[in-house]
Structures are given as structure tokens and as C-alpha cells.
Amino acid sequence: MRYIPHTADDRAAMLAALGLSDTGSLFEDIPAAARLGRPLRVPGPLTEMELQAAMRRDAAKNRSTEDLVCFLGGQFYDRFIPSAVGALAGRGEFATSYTPYQPELSQGTLAVIYEFQSMMAGLTGLAAAQASMYDGASAVAEAALLALDTTHRLTVVMDRGVFPESRQVAATYVTARGGRVVVPAADQSLDELLASLAEPPAAVVVQQPDVMGRVRDLRPLAAWAHERGALAIAAADPVALALIEPPGRMGFDVVVGEGQPLGNGLQYGGPTFGFFCVQEALVRRLPGRVVGATHDGSHKRGYVLTLQAREQHIRRERATSNICSNHSLNALQATIYLALLGPEGLREVARLSAAKAHYLVDRLTALPGFARMAPDAPYLFEVALTVPGSVADLNRYLLDRGILGGWDMGRWDPAWAGGWQLAVTEQRTRAELDQLVEAVSTWQ
Amino acid sequence: MAVGTDWQQADRTPLIYDRSHPGRRGVRLPAPDVPAVDEAALLGPSLARTAPLGLPEVAENDVVRHYTALSQMNYGVDTGFYPLGSCTMKYNPKVNEWVAALPGFQRVHPLQPEETVPGLLELLAMMEEILGEISGMDAVTLQPAAGAQGELTGVLLMRALIRARGEERHTLIIPDSAHGTNPATAAMAGYRVAVVPSNVRGGVDLAALRGLVNGDTAGLMLTNPNTLGLFEDEILEIAEVVHQAGGLLYYDGANANAILGEVRPGDMGFDVVHLNLHKTFSTPHGGGGPGSGPVGVKAVLEPFLPGPRLRRAPSGELSWDGDRPQSIGKVRSYYGNVGIVLRALAYILSHGPEGLRDVAHTAVLNANYLRWRLADRFPTRYDRSVMHEFVLTLAGQKERGASALDVAKRLIDYGVYPPTVYFPLVVKEALMVEPTETESKETLDRFADALAAIDKEIDATPEALKTAPHHTPVGRLDEAEAARRPNIRWRAAGGAEGPPGR
Numbered sequence A: 001m002r003y004i005p006h007t008a009d010d011r012a013a014m015l016a017a018l019g020l021s022d023t024g025s026l027f028e029d030i031p032a033a034a035r036l037g038r039p040l041r042v043p044g045p046l047t048e049m050e051l052q053a054a055m056r057r058d059a060a061k062n063r064s065t066e067d068l069v070c071f072l073g074g075q076f077y078d079r080f081i082p083s084a085v086g087a088l089a090g091r092g093e094f095a096t097s098y099t100p101y102q103p104e105l106s107q108g109t110l111a112v113i114y115e116f117q118s119m120m121a122g123l124t125g126l127a128a129a130q131a132s133m134y135d136g137a138s139a140v141a142e143a144a145l146l147a148l149d150t151t152h153r154l155t156v157v158m159d160r161g162v163f164p165e166s167r168q169v170a171a172t173y174v175t176a177r178g179g180r181v182v183v184p185a186a187d188q189s190l191d192e193l194l195a196s197l198a199e200p201p202a203a204v205v206v207q208q209p210d211v212m213g214r215v216r217d218l219r220p221l222a223a224w225a226h227e228r229g230a231l232a233i234a235a236a237d238p239v240a241l242a243l244i245e246p247p248g249r250m251g252f253d254v255v256v257g258e259g260q261p262l263g264n265g266l267q268y269g270g271p272t273f274g275f276f277c278v279q280e281a282l283v284r285r286l287p288g289r290v291v292g293a294t295h296d297g298s299h300k301r302g303y304v305l306t307l308q309a310r311e312q313h314i315r316r317e318r319a320t321s322n323i324c325s326n327h328s329l330n331a332l333q334a335t336i337y338l339a340l341l342g343p344e345g346l347r348e349v350a351r352l353s354a355a356k357a358h359y360l361v362d363r364l365t366a367l368p369g370f371a372r373m374a375p376d377a378p379y380l381f382e383v384a385l386t387v388p389g390s391v392a393d394l395n396r397y398l399l400d401r402g403i404l405g406g407w408d409m410g411r412w413d414p415a416w417a418g419g420w421q422l423a424v425t426e427q428r429t430r431a432e433l434d435q436l437v438e439a440v441s442t443w444q
Numbered sequence B: 001m002a003v004g005t006d007w008q009q010a011d012r013t014p015l016i017y018d019r020s021h022p023g024r025r026g027v028r029l030p031a032p033d034v035p036a037v038d039e040a041a042l043l044g045p046s047l048a049r050t051a052p053l054g055l056p057e058v059a060e061n062d063v064v065r066h067y068t069a070l071s072q073m074n075y076g077v078d079t080g081f082y083p084l085g086s087c088t089m090k091y092n093p094k095v096n097e098w099v100a101a102l103p104g105f106q107r108v109h110p111l112q113p114e115e116t117v118p119g120l121l122e123l124l125a126m127m128e129e130i131l132g133e134i135s136g137m138d139a140v141t142l143q144p145a146a147g148a149q150g151e152l153t154g155v156l157l158m159r160a161l162i163r164a165r166g167e168e169r170h171t172l173i174i175p176d177s178a179h180g181t182n183p184a185t186a187a188m189a190g191y192r193v194a195v196v197p198s199n200v201r202g203g204v205d206l207a208a209l210r211g212l213v214n215g216d217t218a219g220l221m222l223t224n225p226n227t228l229g230l231f232e233d234e235i236l237e238i239a240e241v242v243h244q245a246g247g248l249l250y251y252d253g254a255n256a257n258a259i260l261g262e263v264r265p266g267d268m269g270f271d272v273v274h275l276n277l278h279k280t281f282s283t284p285h286g287g288g289g290p291g292s293g294p295v296g297v298k299a300v301l302e303p304f305l306p307g308p309r310l311r312r313a314p315s316g317e318l319s320w321d322g323d324r325p326q327s328i329g330k331v332r333s334y335y336g337n338v339g340i341v342l343r344a345l346a347y348i349l350s351h352g353p354e355g356l357r358d359v360a361h362t363a364v365l366n367a368n369y370l371r372w373r374l375a376d377r378f379p380t381r382y383d384r385s386v387m388h389e390f391v392l393t394l395a396g397q398k399e400r401g402a403s404a405l406d407v408a409k410r411l412i413d414y415g416v417y418p419p420t421v422y423f424p425l426v427v428k429e430a431l432m433v434e435p436t437e438t439e440s441k442e443t444l445d446r447f448a449d450a451l452a453a454i455d456k457e458i459d460a461t462p463e464a465l466k467t468a469p470h471h472t473p474v475g476r477l478d479e480a481e482a483a484r485r486p487n488i489r490w491r492a493a494g495g496a497e498g499p500p501g502r
Helices: A008-018 A023-027 A048-060 A083-089 A107-124 A136-151 A164-176 A190-196 A219-227 A280-285 A312-318 A328-364 A391-399 A430-441 B039-043 B060-072 B094-100 B118-135 B147-164 B181-188 B206-212 B235-244 B299-304 B338-374 B395-399 B404-413 B441-460 B462-466 B479-484
Strands: A155-158 A180-182 A203-208 A231-236 A254-258 A274-278 A291-295 A301-305 A382-386 A419-423 B139-141 B171-175 B192-196 B217-223 B248-253 B272-275 B295-297 B309-312 B318-321 B390-393 B430-433
Touching: A008 B338, A008 B441, A023 B338, A048 B094, A048 B118, A048 B338, A083 A328, A083 B060, A107 A274, A107 A291, A107 A301, A107 A328, A107 B060, A136 A155, A136 A164, A136 A203, A136 A231, A136 A254, A136 A274, A136 A280, A155 A164, A155 A190, A164 A180, A164 B147, A190 A203, A203 A219, A219 A231, A274 A280, A291 B479, A312 B181, A328 A382, A328 A419, A328 A430, A328 B039, A328 B060, A391 A419, A391 A430, B094 B338, B118 B139, B118 B272, B118 B295, B118 B309, B118 B318, B118 B338, B139 B299, B147 B181, B147 B217, B147 B248, B147 B272, B147 B295, B147 B299, B171 B181, B181 B192, B181 B217, B192 B206, B206 B235, B217 B235, B235 B248, B295 B299, B338 B390, B338 B430, B338 B441, B395 B404, B404 B430, B404 B441, B404 B462, B441 B462
Parallel strands: A155 A180, A155 A203, A203 A231, A231 A254, B171 B192, B171 B217, B217 B248, B248 B272
Antiparallel strands: A254 A274, A291 A301, A382 A419, B139 B295, B272 B295, B309 B318, B390 B430
């Protein structure tokens, strides 16, 4: 078979050593009544040539962002990825290694994670980061669990402006632990909800920028939470953090987020990674893996997995989380991406995206019936608009013209019916922006 | 000048920050083709960033040399033999990477309309069906991102069904040999953990299990073959005991490589199963992930699966159905690790039914052959034939002065990544070896010869073990120091507060 090296002679020699005539007798512990006793009904086998042809055919049935102009966002963005990211992250020494349990053979992975932790802590304005989570949504969920454990309270308040995927995953995790997630009603502000609470919550969770694209001053919220012994948790876009004061510097205790915008492809939503950063006092409550610097016997600097007394393989049912596999390879891509861009490059990505978004939105809102849904705060490169008519209708019209229009926000939350969420990245050219405005102006 | 890379001359593992030089850039972006925005004016003084970003400033060539050097300080399956027990470090086929990178799969946004991704949805539906067939389950969700998340999904599904029956149960039974994720998952879902001991044959102690189950038992989480590499031959009785008490059976699929095409969890009595695509189905471990942990269930549990689910219209078209009133809720954003699912699908299609069965048979043959090669010096605690892996006890070597860790570190000098050490906890001085089916007889023989040579060194040259490894970028690192005074991020020389740079 394809990846099995044994010849018939190899097998015969190995079986002879074991005193067996065939491998079947090695399966005698399996009760006869449970045996499958027939071949699996799965397709194949295909040679590599056949497999490539079949997969190329299936891939060609999809329309990618290579042939559609993409204005979709929702924590996943059509950003530019320099060639060096894939070339380096694809190296087999990185890609085919396991969790760095033997540090002497894993200094590459460990040093990368240490760099990653340093970069993410710096971006979010906090003391520390861990090695990566599955995605932004599960990072929000784990942050909520951290708050339950730290405060011994059971209610997590989540702003309605937190992306619905994160809200939903957090609700699953928090409910599983016996807690509850409370979200402001459609006609209620976060402040109104907070004022109505009988008991202080474990945490308040907000998105920065939020689902409408609003960038807000979060300092009062952090102060509110801390006065009541609650944690302040923010989910943030890592590219937006290049321009906005990070939540960690606005007093937030935990900053998490979806890492896809940093050098990771769209891949229909995964794999990407989540980041998870905390202030100093919460370091020993981090979920998942953490890498620390230390020395060997000859005082040579090296890196190891550390603070492992939090983790499932040591603490079992007393661990801070059950997370084992994380998304190390995706975090590596982000680390290489951030190294390539540097501080000025990342600012430029954010600035360019914002300039293009503002150019587009200025033109769209000059058309009758188009307006920002939440004009009370500044936005960067993602924004929610109302449109004169059905969003689904508009998107169908645009798709016929080769454009992936903004997201129909009513499909996320009935409170946002009629909302059209547009994301603009540095990859969109002025011609593409004009093409969208042109198409929109001929709609209806 | 000496030949070698940077790290061979340095007194430390290099960091990208060490190469930083103000003003350098690795990427340039096109000049703006629209009017620029002034973020200070746009955001105002309370929102505009004042803190430095804390990123290094390096040229592209610096980045390429740095990460190439770091990769050379790493060891993967592409480098050599990686017999890490319970992790199934088999060869990761290159064509799988090629498949996942096709623009029609890679450059697709999760919010695209279904009609723009019919090829992808067909493959996802095919994978659900295939994993259902392989595991003997009626429905599969691809959403969980990893095995541990699959476990959480699974125990929440069990609770949902039990509640739908009008019951509340609070205890999950877990064997003492189980992976750490099992009890951690149970606790995460708010369950009490009851530990069932192993019997003298290394399996679940059936009598003890009978004594543990009661009306509070939500279920049993079990790996089969277990972490000792032993098949639970009383599995049908175990299932009966749990089911009769009104509990459910959860299958931890970490060791499914041993049973492909021979026996299916669904036919052993399991109600829920997760599979680790990064183990059994060859997707790369990436230095710790990403994995993918699809969950399969019996029909009675299907209504509770996370949404959205793929639904086929009478016309044959697939779309996502988010209307799942009984669902436990989402566990991950969008549809899971689609790129990993595609790699695993490519692996399965490459093998076909006979090929998958051959994977299991060869993995088991390799494990038994290697165990036989090692038997005269390194015993296993249980004298039974094993499945895909086995656990040596180095208690004898320990008495002669070498711990399992010493032997593991010395193996590095012989060019091998060490097996899993000190797990499972039920074996003293454990060394857990999983060779997988993609290793040749010569590789297995070389590994056995290396372990035999090391065993002789314990008496002849004990220092060779105590000071190992000798040829790696760093020697044994002080882990106690790392935990006592955590240094988990880089700071500029002088230890200035806050991030360095601009």
C-alpha cells in the first residue's frame, strides 16, 4: 500500500519471529460478535495521480476569492499573505513535529511559541500570552470559564456586539459548567443590562471593534467590572490593534481573539487559531500550553513547556482546561507574518484597509437608502450598513457580477435584520471598490 | 570560518528579536490608491494607539534564515523515527498538503453562499459518511477542532440525551489508564469523575465497574485499545454493564489506528466516538496542532449535534441547516478545521477499504515485532500480545541506576525521538512505544539495537545516560527554574517594562 514500506519478505520475517502465520491472529482479543467481518464501504484506493485529478475537479467547482471580489469579514478576512509564510511554516521539521515534550529536539517549535507569546502580549497590551487556542470563538469561551473559576460566580455578561460565533460557543462552554451567558436584549444597551443586574457577574465580555465595526473607549467598562470584582474580557481584531489602544492598556484583564488575519488563509473557516492573553495575576490560570525560557547545565539559554501544573496531562480533572492539541502551526504562520511586517508594516496593513473602507463607505452612503447602522463611534475597515431593500437580494445581484457582497447580518441575529456587514482589506483595489459602488447603484 | 548555522556557535537559542534593527522591513505594500486616513484624527486621542507594538524589525532574508535555523533545531516525522506512544506519528503524505492548498479549498470564505462552494460541501458530506462507516456510527459532526474538543462535545451530547429522558446524572467513569483529557473534559462539563481500576490483565476491572455504576452514572469514557496498547476483550460485557445502569459509552478514538476495518466502536457498544484525524488519518501535528476531532453518534443522539448540519435538498444540493432546536450548541466557529478534514479525506481515498485494514494490520504487526525484539531486556508489564503500541516498564533499569527519562534522553543521541515517558500512570518508569505502520523493519531493528546498546551502557558507562543528550542545540533544561520564575515573553535588554520597539 501507498505509505507502508513492507515487502512480502519483510512481513514473512516479522511474522516468523513472532511464530505466526498471519497478522489476523494478532486481533484475537477482539470478540467475534463485534467484528466487522466485511470490507469497509469507503471509496478508493486512488493513486496519487488519480487523487490529484479528482481533487482538482472538486476544487474547481468552488468559486474562490481568486475569482470573486470579497467583501466578507466576520473575523475572517481576505488579507495578503507573503510567500515566505507558507515556505517556512511548511517545512517538515515544523509541520510534522509533535507537541514539544522533548525540549532538546524541539527548540525550534519552543522558540517560535516564545516569540509568539511575546508578540501577542505586546499587541494586546498585556503581561502574558499562551501558545494558541483552536480559534477566536473557543478563546472567548475559555476566557469566560477562567472568569467563572477565578470569581466563583456563574454569570457572564456578553455584549450583543460580540461576534455571534463566539457568543454561541461561549454559551455552550459556560452552560456546560453550570453557568449562564447573559446578552442585552435587542432594545437594551450593555449599560442598561449592567445596571439591572441583581448580583455582580463573573465577567463582562466585549468585542473591539464590535460587530458593527465600532471602536469604543473601554476604560469605563473595565472600571465598572473591577469595582465589582468581575473580570473585563475583550475579544479583539489583531490587525485593528495596530492602530487602536489595546484593551490591555484600557484596564482589561483578558484579551482574546481570532488569529486568522495574521498570515492564515481562509480555508472555509479553519484551521486558524485563537490568541489568549492575560494580565500578570492570571498567568497561572491560563488554559493550554505556555513556553518559558530557562537554561541547560552549561548555562545555555533554551525553552521549555512550563507551568504545566495547570494542564490536563498533569492535573487531570483539576486542570484549567481540557485543551491538549492547540493550533501551533497556525500560530507559527502568524509569528512569521508579524516578523515580516514588523510594527510599521502591520500599521500600514491596518491603515490601508481603513483608507479603502472609508473611501468605499463614503461613496455607498452617498447613495439613497445606504447608511451606517451605528454612526456613534469611529470604524476602521469593517462596518455595518443598512440598505434600501433586501440584503439577500442585493447580494444575489452582486454575486451575478462577480462580487461576494457583505454579510446579511439578519442571518446572525434578528436584531440586525437589514444589516449589511462589509469588510475591506488592503487587497481591495480602488477599481474593485468602484466596481462595487457601480454595481450597487444599478441595483433595483 | 566554521561551517554551520548560527545556533551552533551561539550560547542560546536565537530569537527573531535578536536580529531586529530599527527601520528594517520584510514586506512592502502598494502605495495607497485612495485618499489616506489619519488614524489620530479618525480615532481621537483616547482611542489611538500610544503603546508600541513590540514587534521586531527585520528584512525578509533575516526572517527566512531565522526560521530555517529554528526548523533545523526541530525534529519531525520528516526527520526520522518518532515512536511517541498514543500520538500515532505516522508519515504525513505530501499530496495531502497539495490538496488542502488548492485555491478552490484554501481561498474560500466561511460566509460564502453555499451555491459558490458545492465541491467543498460534497467532500465534507462524503467525509461525514466515511467516518460514520469507519466508526460504525449513524451521524458525524466535523465541527470539533481537536480530540479534547470532541470529548467535550461527546459528553455534552450524552448529557443532552439523558436530560431528554427526564434524568439528571452527575458521574462519568474513567479508567485509571485513561488519557488526561478524559477526566479534564468530564470536569469541564461539570461531571464528577469516578476512577475504575485496571485488572491484572491491564483492562477495565469488570467487577469494580459493576460496583461503580449506579443511577448517577452518565457513562463511561474508554479508549480501546487502551493506553497500554491492549484491546479490552471484555468490551461487550463492559458495554452491557454501563447500558443496563442507564449510562452511555464514550469512545476516545486516540488509538483507532489499531482497529481500522477490523472492528468498529459502534459495533462494540459505544454510543459516541471522536476520531483524531491528526493521528489515525495522517494529518501533520504541526508542533502541537491543528488537529481535528470529528464526533460520531448513534441515531438517538443525532438531534443534539452541534449546528449547522449539512442538509441535502430533494434536488441534490447541499446547504447548511442551522435550525437545530435540541442542539447542545456550537463548539467551534463555522464548520471546524476544514483544511485538516480535506487532508484526512485525501489519505482515506488513497487507501480504500483494503488499504485501511492493511494500515491497522501493519501497525499492529510492527508493534508486536518491536516488542518481541525488545523483550529480553525491556519487559512489558502485561504478557499479552498488543495492538498498535506497548508500554515498557524500566523498573529494572531504574534499580540499576537509569530512569526512563535517562534512557529517553540517551535515545536522542542515537537519532530517535524518544517514546512517551511516564505515561500511562499505572506503569512504573513507563516508556510508551508506538511505531505506526509507515516504519520499515530496518528502522524498527535499529531502534531495538539502540535500546539494547543503551541498556548495556547503564552498567558500562552510566555517565553517558546521565549527561544525555550530547549533540542537541541545548542539553537538559532546568524545568523547575522555568516554573519557579516564569519568563514567558521577551523583553528588551535591561528589562524595561512593556514591549520593546516601535
